[in-house]
Amino acid sequence: MLPAVGRIVTPDGVVNGTLSVDGDRFEGVLERDGEPTGWVLPGFVDVHCHGGGGFSLANGDADSARAAAAFHASRGTTTVVASLVSSPHRFLLDATKALAPLAAEGVIAGVHFEGPYISAAKCGAHAVEVLRDPDVGELTELIEAGRLADGTSAVKMVTVAPELDGALEAIEFLDGQGVVPSIGHTNASYEETVAGIDAGAQAATHLFNAMRAFNHRDPGPIPALLNDERIFSEVVADPVHLHPGTMRFAFDLSLPAWTLLVSDAMDAAGLSDGHYVLGRHEVEVEDGVATVAGTDVIAGSTITMLDAVRNAVRLAGQSVEAASQMASATPAELLGLREVGAIESGKYADAVVLDDDLNLVSVMRRGAWLQV
Template structure:
């Protein structure tokens, strides 16, 4: 039995961080001690880690990431998946959904094949499954998605994808107003897959119908969808009115104004708002020129755009998104929840996202500036900051 004691860390509570020790056995949290006078006995046959009074949070979960460190997971290589796994761990993310873009069927199948071959071999963050973003998207709200590959939802085609992907597919983003859209929503719901709405021109009424048919999530809320208008409220307002619908937020200072971040928080709460990166391969590298989704993308001052000025994903990391969410005025404990427990709940990951006995020891130690000091997955430190 492997044993690890993490000492001298601060854990978030309803009021203020509490000085604590955490006992881990075989990759699972077994006990938490908040009494500094009654601490765990010295670990004779295991590892002790001194947290030095820093903040310990659950491992963050990114349900929407395309690439990092110069690697795009759509290239179908194991090397790209490994690179993203390490990059996620470096930024405090312990689980992620490998996310596609609209592409040829061959490229999508190649990506799914690579994930199938690599999953379980990660040395950094773990792959929780695949998020298929497209090709069933509305060209009117395509954003950076390549219009060449966009098409109407086709259940038979999706059945073929699922036959090849097994249980890998955890989330699908689509435009439900397209012909065949509602049928696809119902079909995916029956398969236990999270159905998300985006790159959609759905009206308020069409969005409500989709949510009633089984859609339960909104991808990068406000981006890639009909904007709110006082006579045409669209997807966003429909999502606000449905208690079971959760929403993604790219909090990078570019995709959403801080006032919109606060509005999302007021409307949906920390239990229905999910922080994501939507990162492309520029994450971790910075400014430059990249090929993404069949487009030439230029990153300048951290902002990724197509040649026509369209935003093309993001370069933000999960720890940066967490910091910017707090800077926008969201309480720290709720911001952390949006990056940890809430995405875990959306994906049905019952042993992730919280620091409590019985939960997996996916943990991140951060300083007060949200820098990641180390990241632990299943009780093992997979990244440690070297200064």
């Protein structure tokens, strides 16, 4: 499964050699002489994913979530967060309770609520009728619904539009609870965005997408998010969501240490065109582009993190090492996932083996080879 000598991307740089694994952990990297072939990257960490392989991470069904996670693992995403779309509070509570055991088991890394505390003006594929202002009482119940035996919560991230009533209080509360508040689906001004960051926001949900556009006299959220080192910026690296020039701009300005690749994938990732469902919307996929049925509103993506890595390299001119950092180490750092995200001794043995052209060869998760 591993090349005799591969280019292994480690936190200290690229090492020509092979991996040493002890059980489900990396023991180290063994340097070898010889001409290296292919790449060995740390397993990808996707903090924004709704489903894939025909299965949903967002419908609150544990069996479906398990299958979706297995699909993405087979494509190199060895750590995935289940992103739920805007829904009534009761549904989010029930979904969190259903998914929490998967977080305890390590099938998923946790839950991300991409709404309902978002702007109706920038809601994208979210159903307007369930959107509402942030409520600390609701958030408390959701965090408790995800409470695990070790005292932590499966709830890892919540997207909030900072201009909404109660948003700054909610951001402060989430930050205090160890949950990442992420600014997204927002029509905020520059000043409102800065206020959200000052309140404790740590991330930008799919930077550029579902945000007030940049204007030189009314800059809005984008420059506030890009220019602040307290913010980790998600980028959906596909040419549907972002022009390659925009990807390059974001990567070069924000830098890999503050930029994370996400798939924003829905159920159709890895499948053919057709009819699907995302949250409360019917979705049509044509030529790999997912839109709310009967509209041109983008409804997530159909890419995997492997596609995002390739696009960062091929379309946006990034090095393999930089793309690897944005796909693994940076998202792991954002969520405080200390046992994944890098090939180094003591971390989980999660690795993606690619050939010289970045084609998938094999995937290791927790020290075991997966069928790809």
